[in-house]
Amino acid sequence: xxxxxxxxxxxxxxxxxxxxxxxxxxxxxxxxxxxxxxxxxxxxxxxxxxxxxxxxxxxxxxxxxxxxxxxxxxxxxxxxxxxxxxxxxxxxxxxxxxxxxxxxxxxxxxxxxxxxxxxxxxxxxxxxxxxxxxxxxxxxxxxxxxxxxxxxxxxxxxxxxxxxxxxxxxxxxxxxxxxxxxxxxxxxxxxxxxxxxxxxxxxxxxxxxxxxxxxxxxxxxxxxxxxxxxxxxxxxxxxxxxxxxxxxxxxxxxxxxxxxxxxxxxxxxxxxxxxxxxxxxxxxxxxxxxxxxxxxxxxxxxxxxxxxxxxxxxxxxxxxxxxxxxxxxxxxxxxxxxxxxxxxxxxxxxxxxxxxxxxxxxxxxxxxxxxxxxxxxxxxxxxxxxxxxxxxxxxxxxxxxxxxxxxxxxxxxxxxxxxxxxxxxxxxxxxxxxxxxxxxxxxxxxxxxxxxxxxxxxxxxxxxxxxxxxxxxxx
Amino acid sequence: xxxxxxxxxxxxxxxxxxxxxxxxxxxxxxxxxxxxxxxxxxxxxxxxxxxxxxxxxxxxxxxxxxxxxxxxxxxxxxxxxxxxxxxxxxxxxxxxxxxxxxxxxxxxxxxxxxxxxxxxxxxxxxxxxxxxxxxxxxxxxxxxxxxxxxxxxxxxxxxxxxxxxxxxxxxxxxxxxxxxxxxxxxxxxxxxxxxxxxxxxxxxxxxxxxxxxxxxxxx
Ligand code: SF4
Numbered sequence: 001x002x003x004x005x006x007x008x009x010x011x012x013x014x015x016x017x018x019x020x021x022x023x024x025x026x027x028x029x030x031x032x033x034x035x036x037x038x039x040x041x042x043x044x045x046x047x048x049x050x051x052x053x054x055x056x057x058x059x060x061x062x063x064x065x066x067x068x069x070x071x072x073x074x075x076x077x078x079x080x081x082x083x084x085x086x087x088x089x090x091x092x093x094x095x096x097x098x099x100x101x102x103x104x105x106x107x108x109x110x111x112x113x114x115x116x117x118x119x120x121x122x123x124x125x126x127x128x129x130x131x132x133x134x135x136x137x138x139x140x141x142x143x144x145x146x147x148x149x150x151x152x153x154x155x156x157x158x159x160x161x162x163x164x165x166x167x168x169x170x171x172x173x174x175x176x177x178x179x180x181x182x183x184x185x186x187x188x189x190x191x192x193x194x195x196x197x198x199x200x201x202x203x204x205x206x207x208x209x210x211x212x213x214x215x216x217x218x219x220x221x222x223x224x225x226x227x228x229x230x231x232x233x234x235x236x237x238x239x240x241x242x243x244x245x246x247x248x249x250x251x252x253x254x255x256x257x258x259x260x261x262x263x264x265x266x267x268x269x270x271x272x273x274x275x276x277x278x279x280x281x282x283x284x285x286x287x288x289x290x291x292x293x294x295x296x297x298x299x300x301x302x303x304x305x306x307x308x309x310x311x312x313x314x315x316x317x318x319x320x321x322x323x324x325x326x327x328x329x330x331x332x333x334x335x336x337x338x339x340x341x342x343x344x345x346x347x348x349x350x351x352x353x354x355x356x357x358x359x360x361x362x363x364x365x366x367x368x369x370x371x372x373x374x375x376x377x378x379x380x381x382x383x384x385x386x387x388x389x390x391x392x393x394x395x396x397x398x399x400x401x402x403x404x405x406x407x408x409x410x411x412x413x414x415x416x417x418x419x420x421x422x423x424x425x426x427x428x429x430x431x432x433x434x435x436x437x438x439x440x441x442x443x444x445x446x447x448x449x450x451x452x453x454x455x456x457x458x459x460x461x462x463x464x465x466x467x468x469x470x471x472x473x474x475x
Numbered sequence: 476x477x478x479x480x481x482x483x484x485x486x487x488x489x490x491x492x493x494x495x496x497x498x499x500x501x502x503x504x505x506x507x508x509x510x511x512x513x514x515x516x517x518x519x520x521x522x523x524x525x526x527x528x529x530x531x532x533x534x535x536x537x538x539x540x541x542x543x544x545x546x547x548x549x550x551x552x553x554x555x556x557x558x559x560x561x562x563x564x565x566x567x568x569x570x571x572x573x574x575x576x577x578x579x580x581x582x583x584x585x586x587x588x589x590x591x592x593x594x595x596x597x598x599x600x601x602x603x604x605x606x607x608x609x610x611x612x613x614x615x616x617x618x619x620x621x622x623x624x625x626x627x628x629x630x631x632x633x634x635x636x637x638x639x640x641x642x643x644x645x646x647x648x649x650x651x652x653x654x655x656x657x658x659x660x661x662x663x664x665x666x667x668x669x670x671x672x673x674x675x676x677x678x679x680x681x682x683x684x685x686x687x688x689x690x691x692x693x694x
Contacts, residue, residue: 026674027673027674030674044503047500047502047503048503050499050500051499051500051501051503051504054496054497054498054499055499057496058496058498058499061491061493061495061496063487063491064484064487064488064491067483067484067487068484077658083479083480083483084479085479085482085483089479133681134671135669135671135672135680136669136671139671139672152670152671152674153671154671154672155674157673158673159672159673159675162672162673179672179673179675179677180677182672182677183669183672183677183679183680184679186680187679187680187681190681191591191681194591194681195587195588195591211653211654213653213660219667219668219669219670220667220668220669220680220681220682221625221667221680221681221682221683222680222681224621224625224661224682225625225681225682228621228622228625228659229583229587229622229626239483239487246647246653246654247501247644247647247648249647250504250642250643250644250647251501251503251504251644253643254608254643261670264521264607264608264609265521265605265608265609265610265662265664266664267525267663267664267665267666267667267668267682268661268662268663268664268682269643269661269662270659270661271653271659271660271661272658272659273653273657273658273659273660274658275658276658277616277617277658278617279616279617280616280617280620280621280658281579281580281581281582281583281586281617281620282582282583282620282621282622283620283621283658283659291483293479293483293486297483297486297487297490298486298490300486300487300490300491301486301489301490301491302490303493306493396490
């Protein structure tokens with residue numbers, strides 16, 4: 001699914017598409033303004049961020065213990081817990097749960113982990129209808145697309161595109177560009193699906209170790225529908241989502257909704273603590289929690305890279321990224337786009353394969369400035385850029401050193417050879433200054449530079465020559 | 476997969492460790508506190524900003540306020556939890572000429588189609604409110620099932636002004652919201668909404684289109 005040379009080409013393509021640029025520009029400007037309005041007091045924001053950062057860092061420090069505690073608390077509450085090392089294992093596990101209960105119709109709340117697993121595709125191949133019920137996810141599923149943003153998956157589309165799509169793909173739908181009518185149309189279709197579904201699947205925003213509570217944040221109510229209406233509820237989470245206590249959730253929740261969409265509070269914060277209890281008339285009969293690793297334990301092992309796992313998936317980094325706002329989410333050809341994706345994807349899939357993503361950054365620092373849990377994204381980008389081309393012993397980064405190209409390798413060898421031999425250096429400097437205009441702009445490495453810029457031309461005389469000519473005393 | 480569990484935990488343990496993180500200060504949260512009347516005003520402001528509607532009542536009179544509202548709106552019926560104390564009070568105010576009062580007393584499996592298709596509004600109690608951001612805390616359960624506040628197109632919720640907490644954090648900390656035995660706890664700030672189509676807000680995408688709070692002034 002992920003092409004080795006994807007980002008460069010798809011970014012160039014996106015830049016040439018005025019519709020994509022306009023859709024993203026408008027949406028991201030709005031989100032930035034709304035977030036800013038939610039944090040009028042810098043001191044208050046900083047206090048909250050420090051608290052959020054400390055909570056996440058502390059949770060990670062105790063991660064293995066907290067996961068065990070979460071498991072024990074969930075079991076006590078009647079939630080069954082499953083572990084998956086890889087996406088394949090997770091998919092099989094979920095299919096097994098569905099098959100054992102004869103479930104063929106699954107409604108899904110929004111879950112980036114299930115995107116990571118390619119779950120929908122896997123289930124469809126095995127005869128299970130996996131229907132996205134978040135409106136944004138539903139819109140892109142109709143077009144067989146992937147999300148272009150982790151919070152607003154259909155942000156790349158405008159209402160004319162959606163109107164056209166609904167009128168073509170939903171039975172008996174009339175063409176309308178009225179947002180209320182489009183929403184009502186989706187409501188009608190999806191309500192029937194909730195009513196008929198055998199099982200529901202959700203993500204998890206925070207999992208509380210001491211109470212065994214799964215916290216779900218949403219505005220639409222489709223998450224509640226998916227987790228409360230069908231007889232079976234399966235929740236999937238990355239193993240980093242655990243926090244220690246329910247008190248920890250309140251500040252993280254405040255940071256999440258404000259950073260994500262500029263809302264002080266979401267419509268729903270849903271705490272799931274178990275299946276239908278004695279005397280209850282509704283709610284699922286069974287609740288299962290699938291805890292996924294997929295490379296996270298490897299990221300965890302590196303003290304610097306571990307900060308990546310603090311992420312609460314608010315999407316603020318992408319909303320503020322000058323690259324993301326211009327190329328949009330699909331250009332990254334990755335489940336997680338934008339700054340967080342730039343550091344997460346290469347760590348999950350290997351820096352060798354996805355090192356191109358690491359260069360789609362201006363290192364301006366906007367992402368880390370807005371990140372509610374203070375992840376030093378630019379520092380991690382720089383670190384991973386090095387990992388991509390070096391095989392440092394002791395590093396646990398997947399695919400390290402494999403991003404080095406033969407041309408780059410040769411260039412550095414020549415560079416090292418020239419710089420370590422005074423005679424060679426002098427000769428090279430002489431050639432560069434004398435044949436300065438003759439150096440072809442189309443040389444490998446230079447070519448990428450000259451695509452959008454003038455060719456760098458060396459000075460007429462090297463510094464050493466000028467120093468000598470002008471008789472400046474030097475050591 | 477026992478194997479997976481052991482492997483994952485083992486690799487986390489092997490890669491773990493690091494500097495202990497100092498316990499974070501929660502002063503920034505504790506500082507958010509207001510007198511009771513201010514809490515009511517804040518809650519209203521926050522919830523009205525996201526399209527929640529308010530009806531006011533004095534203690535003892537709220538069932539007639541609910542009834543009057545249902546009549547005015549022309550609702551054919553109202554679904555409620557007959558075993559809750561609010562449910563009992565509500566039922567005693569109702570007369571056979573009023574909109575049908577439907578008790579939620581069957582398991583959802585036998586009641587699902589009617590619940591999705593025939594119910595006009597659902598009534599629940601709010602356990603408490605949250606002043607800072609505006610919101611209702613609910614703990615659905617045997618007396619007031621989970622879907623009462625979700626499936627009907629209108630959700631009417633009863634809130635006593637004296638139960639409003641300063642923040643979500645203080646509600647968890649002081650009141651133990653979400654820490655008890657309830658299998659489901661819920662914060663609701665408004666009607667179901669989405670901005671997934673071109674960032675334009677639309678209400679009632681999956682859950683209730685309207686949230687109506689009956690605010691009882693018992694301060
Ligand atoms: S890295 Fe920070 S800003 Fe980006 S999604 Fe994660 S928490 Fe939000």
